[in-house]
Amino acid sequence: MPKRLTKSFFNRSVHEVAPDLIGATLFVDGVGGRLVEVEAYHHTDPAAHSFRGPTDRNAIMFGPPGYAYVYRSYGIHWCVNFVCEPKGSASAVLIRAIEPTAGFALMRRRRGSSDERLLCSGPGRLCEALRITSRHNGLALDVPPFELFARQGEVEVVAGPRIGITKAAEKPWRYGLKGSPFLSKPFA
DNA sequence: TGCCCGATTAACT
DNA sequence: GTTAATCGGGCAA
Numbered sequence: 001m002p003k004r005l006t007k008s009f010f011n012r013s014v015h016e017v018a019p020d021l022i023g024a025t026l027f028v029d030g031v032g033g034r035l036v037e038v039e040a041y042h043h044t045d046p047a048a049h050s051f052r053g054p055t056d057r058n059a060i061m062f063g064p065p066g067y068a069y070v071y072r073s074y075g076i077h078w079c080v081n082f083v084c085e086p087k088g089s090a091s092a093v094l095i096r097a098i099e100p101t102a103g104f105a106l107m108r109r110r111r112g113s114s115d116e117r118l119l120c121s122g123p124g125r126l127c128e129a130l131r132i133t134s135r136h137n138g139l140a141l142d143v144p145p146f147e148l149f150a151r152q153g154e155v156e157v158v159a160g161p162r163i164g165i166t167k168a169a170e171k172p173w174r175y176g177l178k179g180s181p182f183l184s185k186p187f188a
Numbered sequence: 189t190g191c192c193c194g195a196t197t198a199a200c201t
Numbered sequence: 202g203t204t205a206a207t208c209g210g211g212c213a214a
Contacts, residue, residue: 041195048195052210071209074207074208075194076206077196077197164194166194
């Protein structure tokens with residue numbers, strides 16, 4: 001059986017945790033799959049929500065590692081992050097794409113799409129497919145409804161610039177599973 | 189207070 | 202290629 005990822009896994013540099021998450025599996029109430037794309041956001045990074053200090057929205061980022069930070073994107077979509085580093089560091093990994101493996105019927109119904117490749121390929125899409133919303137903000141990742149397991153075996157991880165940001169846009173802090181058809185966007 | 193922008197997406201031309 | 206949807210945060214006034 002795969003090893004469950006506990007809080008200690010996240011109590012490290014966000015730049016170590018992010019690539020280590022590629023190939024891990026995430027389920028929310030049994031629905032989900034394999035993480036194939038993530039991005040790292042450090043509190044010293046101008047693109048990070050925590051860069052300018054705590055607010056109501058980003059408060060969870062300033063708490064201990066191993067918890068979910070969920071925020072509303074463009075006033076429309078939900079996006080989920082995993083908080084990393086010792087408490088107060090305010091760094092997190094944005095989950096950007098999942099290769100679906102469980103709960104296809106529910107995901108298709110929630111997404112209103114039968115295109116398997118588009119079910120979880122994008123931070124907003126995966127939250128819709130897994131039904132992640134503000135009620136998951138601040139929940140621990142090692143207890144239900146979350147289930148998170150370490151990858152088994154070796155994977156090839158590629159890195160490149162993050163997507164959709166203007167500040168620190170050149171930093172290669174997007175990580176993906178090499179060649180995966182479920183990436184939100186291919187790596188150059 | 190008001191205005192602009194954003195870790196996005198789908199539906200347009 | 203462009204644009205609308207829609208709201209929290211940053212910053213000027």
